[in-house]
Amino acid sequence: MTDLDPARLRYRVLTGPDDAAFCRRVSDALEEGYVLHGSPSITTRHGEVWVAQAVVLGPRALA
Structure with a gap:
């Protein structure tokens, strides 16, 4: 278990x-x-391009 900042x-x-x-x-x-x-996701909303990207804490941040 790590002392991860909640x-x-x-x-x-x-x-x-x-x-x-x-x-x-x-x-x-x-x-x-x-x-x-994962890969980014791209869509349009009211004619504007919107993007999404998932991120997870890497091993260095969890150590």
């Missing part, structure tokens, strides 16, 4: 418009020890 979820799904802010959120999660989980 505020840090082991699994997260990041969603939002396909823009620089979304890319920054994914990049920030990677810097925090998360790793990509």
Whole structure:
């Protein structure tokens, strides 16, 4: 068992418009020890492209 910070979820799904802010959120999660989980998902909503990416805490963050 690890002393994992309860505020840090082991699994997260990041969603939002396909823009620089979304890319920054994914990049920030990677810097925090998360790793990509699966492929991104892309759809349109009211003519705007939206994306989703699942991330999970990587082994270094769980150690």
